[in-house]
Amino acid sequence: MNPQPSRPKVVLRGVHKYFQKKKELLHVLDDANLEVAEGEFVCLLGPSGCGKSTLLNMCAGFESIDKGSIEIDGEPVRGPNPRRVFVFQEYGIFPWMSVWDNIAFGLANRTFKEKHTIAQRYIDMVGLSGFERAFPMELSGGMKQRVEVARALAVDPDVLYMDEPFGALDSLTRLNMRSEIVRIWREEKKTVMFVTHDIDESVQIAQRVVVMSARPGRIKKVVDLSGLDHPRDLDSKEYLAARDELYEAMGVSTRIGAR
Amino acid sequence: MMTFAALQTAPAATAQEIADGRGYMAAVALLATGVVALIFARRLSTRFEAWGMPIALGILILGVWDGAVVMSRSTIFPRPIEVWGAMLELVRSGRVWGDIAASLFRVTWGYLLAAAIAIPTGLVMGWYTRTFLALNPIVQGLRPISPIAWIPIAILWFGIGDGAGVFLILISSFFPICVGTTAAVRNISLVHQRSAMNFGVRGLDLFRKVILPAALPQIMTSMRLALGVAWLVIVAAEMVGMESGLGYLINDARNMGSRYDLVVATMIVIGLIGIVLDFLIRRLEHFDEVRWGYVKQ
DSSP states (O other), rough: OEEEOOOOEEEEEEEEEEEEEEEEEEEEEEEEEEEEETTTTEEEOTTTTSSSSHHHHHHHTTTTTTTTEETTTTEEEEEEBBEEEEEEEEEGGGGOOOHHHHHHHHTSSSOHHHHHHHHHHHHTTTTTTTTOOOGGGGHHHHHHHHHHHHHHHHHHOEEEEEEEETTTTHHHHHHHHHHHHHHHHHOOEEEEEEEEHHHHHHHOSSSSSEEEEETBBEEEEEEEEEESSSSSSSSSSSHHHHHHHHHHHHHSSTTEEET | OOOOOOOOOOOOOOOHHHEEEHHHHHHHHHHHHHHHHHOSSSSOOHHHHIIIIHHHHHHHHHHHHHHHHHHHSSSSOOOOOHHHHHHHHHHHHHHHHHHHHHHHHHHHHHHHHHHHHHHHHHHHHHHOOOOOOOOHHHHHHHHTOOOGGGHHHHHHHSSHHHHHHHHHHHEEEEEEEEHHHHHHHHHHOHHHHHHHHHHTTTTTHHIIIIIIIHHHHHHHHHHHHHHHHHHHHHHHHHHOSSHHHHHHHHHHHHTEEEEEEEEHHHHHHHHHHHHHHHHHHHHHGGSSSHHTTTTTO
């Protein structure tokens, strides 16, 4: 059973973003409106340059909002906040810290004992037991990504922002990580906003897929997948229908080599 | 302070010496052929390539040197064997240890003081744009001034002695470390900065846990550079404005009777200590906390 969407957690109203590029003013995000429910898993899907990462960075408070508003729990976003943690591609963790220190990074205010209990819990959850003392340079891409996810979860945030977190991984590891993230989301009941350009990835994990188009970035379509229960059967008729719908929305063919 | 006896004036060349010279030429030519043959040889063990080649080349250079001195019949420029003798004299007389200690003392304190001032300055300059805008023109303006040019001022302020030496090393080490640290902080990846912001880490904790460790590999590279510069500068400073140290020893050996064998022996001591210093500071690059900065991923 998926958690039922309840009251809106993240609310975007008429959000615009412009970038100054030399003398040109680029309109990167055009009138984004979206409500994300508490505990919901939403994918932002679109081609590169559609402003999906910019949108996520604005939600996280890393980028300013040029027009419109983004509210979380009814409060406008004013800069980054440990209640809402951003998961970067594998390079977000600190290479100068061991796995354990990375995961405990956000727990500075806890007692030593609490820190240990929490860090160990998430190390176990992402399957890194035995690697506590290892440094990131000794880990594979998938393991680094697990460290990053564990570091984010350790501070018990309400919202996870994930910006193509599995983009740098090989396809097999990526498949495993998708299952893991869905399992963790169901255990921890966080609100997740997940940016990807991978159609299959979005159909496999999200409850709702927000399809965006490029230049200026616009929300083109929202596809509801909450009817598909996890674990998803990648061969089921419903799954394939949803996937086809997204391929069509993205304007690409489901038949490779077709003329 | 003890000084050295002047070299005897050399006698004119004898027939024996001229014959020696010819013998030398033949020996050097033979050695050179050998080295060239080794360079172009197809199969050599890697250990021989790493050790044998430099040693062979070193022997060749010594041979050329010796041959050149013998044939030019120079009475002032020393032969390698005389330099070896001078080395032994330096060690036996015990004088060199005092000068090494004097030079190392100035370098150590000047260098540590420079690092203690330059690293915090660089961290703050790199992180806060306003500090950078305020201080960078001053740093960039002072940086191109050779530390040697500061010698008169150093002597004016600190007199002839350790104070001036420490000050000059401080000046020469400060700029490479400060500029390197600033650049290192400005190069910290946006993702790491945002990670730190996201977890609400700020103030001193931000410097201690993120900014300093992120910049550390590059800071250590600049410190290595600065140590090299410091070791160059102390010799020059001691030649001009001090009465002890390896630089002073060189000057003293020349002034007290043109003892060029001692001059070259001291140069070799300076070189060897420089190598040891560089080796020691490179050891620091092996720690896990900084190793990531030197490994290509």
